[in-house]
Amino acid sequence: MECQLTIALTEQKKEKPASDKLGFGVHFTDHMFVMDYTEGKGWHDPQIVPYSPLTIDPAAMVFHYGQAVFEGLKAYRNKAGEVRLFRPDQNFKRLNRSLARLDMPAVDEAFMIEALKKLVSVEKEWIPTEEGTSLYIRPFVIATEPCFGVRASHTYKLLILLSPVGAYYAAGMKPVKIYVENSYVRAVRGGTGNAKVAGNYAGSLKAQTEAHEKGYEQVLWLDAIETKYIEEVGSMNVFFKVNGEVWTPVLNGSILEGITRDSTIQLLKSWGIPVVEKRIAMEDLFQAYNDGVLEEAFGTGTAAVISPVGEMSWNGHKMVINQSQTGEMTQKLYDTMTGIQYGVLEDKLGWSVKVTE
Missing domain, CATH: 3.20.10.10 (D-amino Acid Aminotransferase, subunit A, domain 2)
Structure with missing residues (x-):
């Protein structure tokens, strides 16, 4: 894998939502991580780029045969300003298990943790600090090859999106x-x-x-x-x-x-x-x-x-x-x-x- 991570920062930052309007997974940060896979070349061109829509062929195999896996974890910022992840190594281990189950290519777990830390660091101002709030992290991989043949795709795209989320128990823990x-x-x-x-x-x-x-x-x-x-x-x-x-x-x-x-x-x-x-x-x-x-x-x-x-x-x-x-x-x-x-x-x-x- 070509592991040289490149970063292109946006020139137009979004307005951040109020802490009491966060919800879950409805707001997204200014940047995202993107990396591509090509059979014979492996994973390549890892980038942190401005958040934007994808351009993808309508015949991409993810739409027809469902080769799509994802993960979910969070980043937390405390009152001292420290930003932490919780057991991210386990998320990328599980991502690889999911990829294997759908006959999709594995990722380098150590590299992905470092790339995630860099992305979170770039977006640290998006991490809310109110009690119970956090930055939700969604890594996912989709099949991108345009083909109707029923087989594993030869190309894939891996992305990581970030979303500030509100306290799950805003009104207290309720059974x-x-x-x-x-x-x-x-x-x-x-x-x-x-x-x-x-x-x-x-x-x-x-x-x-x-x-x-x-x-x-x-x-x-x-x-x-x-x-x-x-x-x-x-x-x-x-x-x-x-x-x-x-x-x-x-x-x-x-x-x-x-x-x-x-x-x-x-x-x-x-x-x-x-x-x-x-x-x-x-x-x-x-x-x-x-x-x-x-x-x-x-x-x-x-x-x-x-x-x-x-x-x-x-x-x-x-x-x-x-x-x-x-x-x-x-x-x-x-x-x-x-x-x-x-x-x-x-x-x-x-x-x-x-x-x-």
Whole structure:
């Protein structure tokens, strides 16, 4: 790969949005990272350039056969002005796993981290400083060769976009209501469920819309074979505190290996809380609820970090968890994870990567 990164700065900077108008993923910074791949040449021409629309052939294979993968992570700026990334090495490792699953070319992970740090440094003034806000980072790769042949593309484009985002819990952490989905499935072992590919999310939208119409914020996905075992909640990994120990679905080939999931498991174990990764039947979780030992439930992911679950609906049964209040352990996980991300708590596990002092 030709690793000489070039930078072209814009002469017309955008007006930055007010901190209370950020939302999620609706504003974009002045610059983006772009790099191309050509078969026989490899990845080449990495650039930081002004944010602008792409010109792409309508026959590009991404539009027809869905070769598209992405990642999501954040940059954080604390009151001292320090800018940090949270475990970016894991995001680029997972990006390569996703690329491999769709027969797309791998990237140089170390180079990508350095390129990302440079891009974030160029755009550091876009990183909001209000509590809970951050700069969302979206690396993605698409197939660009114009061809209707059903095969892997010979050319690709990798981009990184940045978006300042508001506090996920602007009005305080609020537990969500979950609908357990029995008709649609998210993924199957051997498919693409353990890769972060665009099609996984397109296939989830119908169930999500129907859940919203029923008054629920998220869908709890069950396995595709027996529709019996719990897999993910919305686009997040899921955890349950049952009688003092924490259960989470074991990675089985159809569940995304979440970085926040892994961080959560490591934190819980460091606190001496037993974590059990296993197949969790919905019937067993319902039994734990009836026995009064289902104590807390929450999802984990980049956007919310920790999202408490206050209610679940399954086969006509309404399960109210911890009186629809955020549990003590759930709150501690959120406070600890975000404290490390913003650099206000000691990072004993070496997760935080400084971009600027």
